[in-house]
Amino acid sequence: MSLNSVNLSGNAVDDYKPINETFGVFRVVNNYRRNKDEVLYIDVKVFDKLAEICYDHIKKGTKVEVSGRLVLKVTKKDDRTYKDYSIIAHDVHFTNTFEKKD
Numbered sequence: 001m002s003l004n005s006v007n008l009s010g011n012a013v014d015d016y017k018p019i020n021e022t023f024g025v026f027r028v029v030n031n032y033r034r035n036k037d038e039v040l041y042i043d044v045k046v047f048d049k050l051a052e053i054c055y056d057h058i059k060k061g062t063k064v065e066v067s068g069r070l071v072l073k074v075t076k077k078d079d080r081t082y083k084d085y086s087i088i089a090h091d092v093h094f095t096n097t098f099e100k101k102d
Contacts, residue, residue: 004069006087013041016058024051025086026058028066043086044068050089063095 010030018024023045030040044066046054058064068089075082 005067006070007065007067008040008042008087009063009065010040012058012060012062012064014060016054018051018055022048022051024054026054026064028064043084044089044092045071045086046089046092050092054092057094061096065093065095067091 008028008030010028013027013029016024016026025043025045027041027043030042031038044064066087066089068087068091071086071088073084073086075084
């Protein structure tokens with residue numbers, strides 16, 4: 001049996017983007033402190049109730065802690081291979097929040 005689990009903390013790069021009522025995405029940036037040039041941008045995908053919560057709380061600059069599983073999508077275009085990693089979130093914690101205004 002394999003274990004696929006990842007924990008990441010960082011800041012939301014943009015506001016939460018709802019795809020539909022039960023699914024959405026936001027991007028997180030993480031800077032590794034020992035090497036300031038090592039910056040990681042990764043998309044976080046959320047579903048169902050977690051998507052509703054993220055819709056209400058994630059705006060650009062929100063500090064988040066994400067737990068979930070790592071997913072790799074490989075795309076080939078013009079004889080080049082592109083790898084896109086993302087996290088399917090099981091849990092998201094907010095360390096500072098902003099309420100969305102309708």
